[in-house]
Amino acid sequence: MAAPTPEREPVISVRGATAALGARPVLRGVDLTVRRGEVVALLGANGSGKSTAVRSVIGQVPLTGGTIELFGTDRKRFRDWARVGYVPQRTTAASGVPATIREVVSSGRLSRRRFGWLTKADKAAVERAIDLVGLADRAKDSVSALSGGQHQRVLIARALASEPELLIMDEPMAGVDLASQEILASTLREQVAGGTSVLLVLHELGPLEPLIDRAVVLRDGCVVHDGPPPEALGQHALPGHDHVHPHAAGEPLRTGLLT
Amino acid sequence: MEMLDLAFMQRALLAAVLVGITAPAVGIYLVQRRQALMGDGIGHVAMTGVGLGFLLNSSPVWMATLVAVVGSVGMELIRAYGKTRGDLALALLFYGGMAGGVLLINLSPTGSNANLSSYLFGSLSTVSEADITAIGILAAFVVLVTVGLRRQLFAVSQDEEFARVTGLPVRALNLLIAVTAAVTVTVAMRVVGLLLVSALMVVPVAAAQQLSKSFRATFVLAVVTGITVTLAGTVTSYYQDVPPGATIVLYAIGVFVLLTLLATPLAKRRARAAEAGAESCDAPVPATRRPSDDVKV
Numbered sequence: 001m002a003a004p005t006p007e008r009e010p011v012i013s014v015r016g017a018t019a020a021l022g023a024r025p026v027l028r029g030v031d032l033t034v035r036r037g038e039v040v041a042l043l044g045a046n047g048s049g050k051s052t053a054v055r056s057v058i059g060q061v062p063l064t065g066g067t068i069e070l071f072g073t074d075r076k077r078f079r080d081w082a083r084v085g086y087v088p089q090r091t092t093a094a095s096g097v098p099a100t101i102r103e104v105v106s107s108g109r110l111s112r113r114r115f116g117w118l119t120k121a122d123k124a125a126v127e128r129a130i131d132l133v134g135l136a137d138r139a140k141d142s143v144s145a146l147s148g149g150q151h152q153r154v155l156i157a158r159a160l161a162s163e164p165e166l167l168i169m170d171e172p173m174a175g176v177d178l179a180s181q182e183i184l185a186s187t188l189r190e191q192v193a194g195g196t197s198v199l200l201v202l203h204e205l206g207p208l209e210p211l212i213d214r215a216v217v218l219r220d221g222c223v224v225h226d227g228p229p230p231e232a233l234g235q236h237a238l239p240g241h242d243h244v245h246p247h248a249a250g251e252p253l254r255t256g257l258l259t
Numbered sequence: 260m261e262m263l264d265l266a267f268m269q270r271a272l273l274a275a276v277l278v279g280i281t282a283p284a285v286g287i288y289l290v291q292r293r294q295a296l297m298g299d300g301i302g303h304v305a306m307t308g309v310g311l312g313f314l315l316n317s318s319p320v321w322m323a324t325l326v327a328v329v330g331s332v333g334m335e336l337i338r339a340y341g342k343t344r345g346d347l348a349l350a351l352l353f354y355g356g357m358a359g360g361v362l363l364i365n366l367s368p369t370g371s372n373a374n375l376s377s378y379l380f381g382s383l384s385t386v387s388e389a390d391i392t393a394i395g396i397l398a399a400f401v402v403l404v405t406v407g408l409r410r411q412l413f414a415v416s417q418d419e420e421f422a423r424v425t426g427l428p429v430r431a432l433n434l435l436i437a438v439t440a441a442v443t444v445t446v447a448m449r450v451v452g453l454l455l456v457s458a459l460m461v462v463p464v465a466a467a468q469q470l471s472k473s474f475r476a477t478f479v480l481a482v483v484t485g486i487t488v489t490l491a492g493t494v495t496s497y498y499q500d501v502p503p504g505a506t507i508v509l510y511a512i513g514v515f516v517l518l519t520l521l522a523t524p525l526a527k528r529r530a531r532a533a534e535a536g537a538e539s540c541d542a543p544v545p546a547t548r549r550p551s552d553d554v555k556v
Contacts, residue, residue, distance in 0.1 A: 058424050081426035088420050095417045097291040097464065099474040107414035111425035115411070142472040145529070158421070 008035040009072065011166045011197045012057055017066035019049075019056050026052045028221040029066070032199075034166070039188075039198040039211050041229060044218035050201045051089060053218065054170050057199070058086055070166075082111040085159030089170035089201075093154040094144040101146075101154050102139045105130055108161030129160040132190065134183050149180025156184065160191070167191065169200040173208070181207050205229060262497050270391050271383040271450075271493055271503075277398040278447045278459065279489035283467075283481035284405040285443045286460030287474075288436050291416040297334065297437075298457035301444045303353040304330030305453055306360025308445075309378045314367040319378065320393045320445060327441035330356060335437040339430070381452035381504030383493060390449055397446045404439045412436060413474060450489065451504035458508040459485065466515035469522040484514050 014032040018025065026049045034040045042050045055061045057068055059075055068075040071083060085108070093104050108129065109122050118126075130139050133153035138146075143154055152172055159167060167188075173181055185207040192198060192211060205212065209229060217225035262268045282298075289297050308326030312319030330352060337348045364375045377385060386394075405412065414422040415432045423429045440460075447456045467480035492507030 060420055060423065079426060081424060084424065086421060086424040088418065090418075093418075095291045096293045096295070097287055097474055097477050098468055098471050099413075099417065100472060103413070103474050104417065107410065107417060107422070108425070110410065110414055110422070110427055114425075114427065118410075140472070145472075162425070 010035050011071055012199055013069040015067045018064045019052055019061050020064055026221050030223055032216055034197055034199050036197055037195055039192055039213050041212045041215045042201045043215055048218040049221040050218050051170055054168060054201050058168060082162045083165045085162055085164030085167045087155050087159045087169040087172050090155055091175055093151045098142045100140050101135055101143055104143055104154055105157045105161050108158035111162045125163055126161050129157040132160055132187050133157045149176040152176050167196055167198045171201050173206055267384055270386045274386050274394050274450050275489035275493040276486055277394055278450045279486035280482055281398045281401040281443045282447050282459040283463040283485040285440050287464045287478055287481055288412050288416045290464045295461045298460040300353045301327050301331050301441050302453040302456045304356035305444050307356045310360040310363025313369055314363045320390055324445040327444050328438050331437040331441035332434060335433055378448055379452050379454050380502055381450050383450055383503045386449050394446050397442045401439055401443050451507055455504050455508050462511040462515055466518045469518040
């Protein structure tokens with residue numbers, strides 16, 4: 001079901017995207033396609049432009065050139081945000097005022113019901129999303145009482161609350177303990193089995209590796225690899241792979257693909 | 260209870276209740292965005308409006324509303340677009356507003372420093388029939404916005420970037436929060452004064468947070484706290500000859516201390532319960548990696 005078929009229509013189509021932060025070019029002609037049902041990982045070192053690429057797809061970073069289409073519609077004219085679930089790069093789901101997990105996840109439903117009361121169906125979708133990330137028994141707890149991994153699970157539940165067809169996640173595994181990583185991987189597996197397309201920024205493949213159909217590797221704002229996911233450590237054939245051997249004396253243990 | 264027979268006391272109590280409701284209702288969103296001191300800035304800017312009102316011989320309340328709205332929209336635009344030195348721009352706006360107010364009020368024939376101080380520190384006993392009408396209309400607007408749009412304002416204040424991706428009109432909602440905060444400042448101006456207005460927006464929310472776990476509970480508890488301290492402060496100032504604004508703020512801080520003391524045993528019990536229920540998060544962020552990374556799951 002989740003197997004990529006090249007003929008399927010693209011849900012994300014980025015062509016020759018260029019973007020700059022201040023005077024510094026961050027994207028220098030990026031092509032990126034995610035087809036329906038595909039799971040694509042965006043990999044690269046810090047500062048390679050992977051977060052900027054994802055944030056330009058959802059309209060948070062303006063492009064200086066190139067085009068982006070979401071579900072075949074030019075991004076500037078795209079309004080159907082309920083089809084997109086977004087997980088921003090965050091270390092916390094908390095803010096200046098206490099809020100429960102249910103309250104935070106409910107705001108993900110705004111893309112389906114922008115104004116007016118939440119219906120029974122809306123509330124059921126919120127409960128389902130909380131259940132999917134394994135926090136059902138804590139729905140009434142304040143998010144400030146959660147661990148780092150649980151924060152990330154709340155952010156993902158918030159994205160799932162709109163029952164999206166496309167999930168865009170920026171480093172969902174950053175700072176997540178192993179137990180939560182496994183839960184996130186199984187949540188994602190269920191979504192993908194149900195036909196959801198996924199674009200996610202990762203620092204390393206980790207427990208998500210078996211799910212990933214294709215990997216796109218960025219370096220200095222350019223795509224240097226687009227194909228099957230490179231196998232983690234042991235495979236040094238990746239272009240631009242400046243891997244630090246984890247056992248090298250004096251070096252900190254690095255486990256990323258491109259460290 | 261003979262004070263309820265006095266017309267000026269009726270007006271004072273009504274104004275106090277309206278402020279007790281509106282100030283925390285807006286303040287909660289400012290605290291959520293970590294802009295707790297925004298109300299203070301708007302208060303400074305509103306000074307120019309009061310001065311203008313005196314100079315042009317029009318109602319200081321409406322003039323202050325107008326200027327505060329313009330000022331808060333300016334602050335929001337600086338926050339949204341001015342990436343660098345936003346704090347300096349805000350400082351200019353605050354102190355410019357304050358200085359403008361003092362200057363204008365001294366230029367006007369009817370204004371004096373005594374008049375000014377009634378706006379700086381509040382003057383409940385001089386609240387007129389027209390003031391009450393203005394305060395009532397403005398308070399209705401604030402309640403309508405903060406309660407009616409709570410889901411949307413919560414989302415925008417919680418995570419602006421995420422809110423934008425849900426398709427919410429984030430810029431418009433941010434401006435609405437700024438305008439509502441400005442309106443609240445002028446509502447509260449006659450009761451607690453421009454210099455203490457921010458306290459009533461922030462302290463009840465801070466107090467409520469000590470006990471609450473949810474946004475909804477924080478909201479309700481903050482408004483209840485707001486009404487309680489404004490009423491208590493007004494009544495106290497009737498029996499003892501003390502300034503109502505300062506009394507109200509000190510009561511609010513008293514409630515904060517009280518709830519903090521109450522919350523300590525509660526937090527301990529919660530921590531113990533969480534400890535008992537914890538299963539997996541033995542390692543906090545970031546967790547240790549497995550020794551070899553090529554393990555397939």
